[in-house]
Amino acid sequence: MKLFLKGERCLTEKCAIEKRNYVPGQHGKDRKAKKIVGYGLQLREKQKTRRYYRLLEGQFRNLFEKASLMPGITGENLLGMLEKRLDNVVYRMGLGTSRAQSRQLVRHGHFHVNGHKVDIPSFQVRPGDTIEVREGSKQNPTILGARDTTAHTPTPNWLEVDRETLKGRMLTQPKREELVQIQINEQLIVELYSK
Numbered sequence: 001m002k003l004f005l006k007g008e009r010c011l012t013e014k015c016a017i018e019k020r021n022y023v024p025g026q027h028g029k030d031r032k033a034k035k036i037v038g039y040g041l042q043l044r045e046k047q048k049t050r051r052y053y054r055l056l057e058g059q060f061r062n063l064f065e066k067a068s069l070m071p072g073i074t075g076e077n078l079l080g081m082l083e084k085r086l087d088n089v090v091y092r093m094g095l096g097t098s099r100a101q102s103r104q105l106v107r108h109g110h111f112h113v114n115g116h117k118v119d120i121p122s123f124q125v126r127p128g129d130t131i132e133v134r135e136g137s138k139q140n141p142t143i144l145g146a147r148d149t150t151a152h153t154p155t156p157n158w159l160e161v162d163r164e165t166l167k168g169r170m171l172t173q174p175k176r177e178e179l180v181q182i183q184i185n186e187q188l189i190v191e192l193y194s195k
Helices: 007-011 039-053 057-069 074-083 086-093 099-107 141-149 186-193
Strands: 111-113 130-133 159-162 167-170
Touching: 039 057, 039 186, 057 074, 057 186, 074 086, 074 186, 086 099, 086 111, 086 130, 086 159, 086 167, 099 141
Parallel strands: none
Antiparallel strands: 111 130, 130 167, 159 167
16 A cells, blocks of 8 residues: 655655555565455554554554543544644645655754744644744755645645745644545554454
């Protein structure tokens, strides 16, 4: 499955999934696809989601634990918390071409949240928070290049972005039906961790 981990490269014909849609190795083409059921299906869904959001197992598990303690549906809470991470919000705003690049930009201190410097990628953005590129980084070629590359990418409804001033605001909590870019079956993840 194409997870868009390489940023703009995944949008070209150089994408690995487009070039070779089989497992690597000498016998990759010859392998018969085994039917995955039960635990394997749940594990694959969790791993896909982890890799899509670029999290380690411990980080993902902690987010799941927090989501399970919140009122509401655990799977939707988990996806909402993943989407509200600062590195993901920067990516969704179009100020990074991939989540990895957005994470690095956040880690290097290029962003302010509500006027305060935040360099923690896992920072949970809340509705009403303003995210902006700090004054000293407004001419950063990486940020400007990402803005220009993602100019035609639609912004989610739960975000308001001004690409000229490199500023954005989170309007509401992301809803499950708005998170359709990648097919994630969060119920399988909940079943896996509930064992």
